Amino acid sequence: MTTFLDALGGKLAERWLTLLLGPSVLLMSVTVAGVTLGHQHWHDTGLLLTRLDLLSAQPALRSTGTLVLVLAGLLAASAGLGLAVTALGAAVERLWLATRPRRLTARRRRRWDAAQERFDHALVEAARAERTPEAEAAAARARELNARRNRISLVQPTHPFWLGDRIDAVDTRVWEAYRLDLTSAWPRLWLTLPEDVRAEIGTARSRLAAATRLVAWALGYLAVGAVWWPSVVVGVVTAATAWWRARAAAVAFAELAESAVDLHGRGLAESLGISCAGRLTEDVGAEITTLLRKRT
Structure with missing residues (x-):
């Protein structure tokens, strides 16, 4: 049991470092650099190094207790930022x-309905062109229009964003089948x-x-x-x-x-x-x- 808990604690710490601490420290570093440099000196790395040297020379930062508190504060801030994200x-x-919003849904639905109508028309044309020299071109046109409609949504849109319709399409397709x-x-x-x-x-x-x-x-x-x-x-x-x-x-x-x-x-x-x-x-x-x- 002790070995299992140690392994579990190690995995949790590794996951926390990967998902929260690393990206949090990176974003906080960018924030500090941005506040220090600003728009006017956006590429002045010398200014950034100078500010860091001045900060490291502060007497308070030479105290072990202060460094521990700063490190603890950074870890807490990183964890808080990670949880907020x-x-x-x-x-x-x-x-x-x-x-x-339903307006976006209605807009996507109009696009999908128009694409469906063009696809249905292409299917009719492909059926009429069967066993004629134009049959292959008509079938290719129908496949292209089918792909265009599916790029909007596999089923008639009910969400304002593509991702919502792609997930929801599973329910619709399973019900229809x-x-x-x-x-x-x-x-x-x-x-x-x-x-x-x-x-x-x-x-x-x-x-x-x-x-x-x-x-x-x-x-x-x-x-x-x-x-x-x-x-x-x-x-x-x-x-x-x-x-x-x-x-x-x-x-x-x-x-x-x-x-x-x-x-x-x-x-x-x-x-x-x-x-x-x-x-x-x-x-x-x-x-x-x-x-x-x-x-x-």
């Missing part, structure tokens, strides 16, 4: 997954999944959370840009990286969740005592939904 990252995630209410079924399905599958899904979910935290760090660098403009560049690059990572993580998480239903939905049915001889069907999915909703 974690909370802000969770708020960013809720914003991306929210269903408001199996008549299975994934909101009700997911906790039960999760308990039936193999450990390696749950680990893969959990990793994808953790990457999405990490991307939202990165957005929060980007906001910190943008705030420092008010006194030192190079920090704005760092903030913009960090925000762009976070958005790209969030999209990749959302796709991975959504694909894995949908795949879990496709591959292990039958096991869920059997665990609930519902007969499912072959693949998961709409009838079986509807029976699972009725059972799990418990008349609600």
Whole structure:
């Protein structure tokens, strides 16, 4: 037990240093440099070194007790900043997954409806061109328009942001394919999944959370840009990286969740005592939904 607790404490300390302390110290260092240099002397490293030399020459900093207090204060500030960034990252995630503002949702829906209409027209044209010299070009055009529509959303948008629709599309696609209410079924399905599958899904979910935290760090660098403009560049690059990572993580998480239903939905049915001889069907999915909703 002692060995286990030591190992656990080491892992927690390592995780804390990686997720909170390191980025916090970096942001605080940039803040100190920005406040010291300002816009006018943004590249004057000599001025920064001079200020550091003057600070290190202070008699109070030669005391061991003072140094310990300063170090403790820095650690506390780093931890506090890290926790604040974690909370802000969770708020960013809720914003991306929210269903408001509805004006943005309506705008995305109009774009999607127009793309769907063009795709439907292309399908008609492809059907008319079947067994003609224009058949291949018409089919390629339909595939291109289908891809354009899917870049907006896989299903009709119900969220103002792409990421929210990509996650929500799993519920819609599972319902349309199996008549299975994934909101009700997911906790039960999760308990039936193999450990390696749950680990893969959990990793994808953790990457999405990490991307939202990165957005929060980007906001910190943008705030420092008010006194030192190079920090704005760092903030913009960090925000762009976070958005790209969030999209990749959302796709991975959504694909894995949908795949879990496709591959292990039958096991869920059997665990609930519902007969499912072959693949998961709409009838079986509807029976699972009725059972799990418990008349609600």
